[in-house]
Amino acid sequence: SAVISQKPSRDICQRGTSLTIQCQVDSQVTMMFWYRQQPGQSLTLIATANQGSEATYESGFVIDKFPISRPNLTFSTLTVSNMSPEDSSIYLCSVVWSEAFFGQGTRLTVV
């Protein structure tokens, strides 16, 4: 199993600003995954974060908007840049060992 600490748990941000979300895993993992869950919706994969290389982004998501860092095998950050109200969502990090484990999520409201 994995224990993932994600922070902040929630935030209210002004449009045009940026927010960095952090995820710390209690053991080393090769890949970490970042998902977005819009209100009342399913989870959509934003990108896969690999240690030592650039993140791989899914269709519809770009590095300029969602830059990701992966400085070591237990930590990753996702930044939501130049925010607009449409970015209001829950952002979740995840690791997989046969099953997926998720952080507690960051509930972001952009005003």
Next chain:
Amino acid sequence: GQQVMQIPQYQHVQEGEDFTTYCNSSTTLSNIQWYKQRPGGHPVFLIQLVKSGEVKKQKRLTFQFGEAKKNSSLHITATQTTDVGTYFCAGPGAGGTSYGKLTFGQGTILTVHP
């Protein structure tokens, strides 16, 4: 790309009634997983199905994987208020080389009235 369709989107039941949610994939799945997300919480793994026609049970929950490995269902017998939440199925993500990518169904939001 691969899609996993899940129905119904919402289900309201009286406590004690049964509940079923269904998932269908456009392609054959190597496996399918089920997750539960409580209100305000994060998804929590319930089970993984791998074999064609597989049936697994967890107390009042019964999971099935279709013979063609393109559909799956979760059935809850005699629902309780603790069953409230959103149930997601998830298949392996498209592109396949990144182990661990998941494609989630739209989820079924279950409300149980006491």
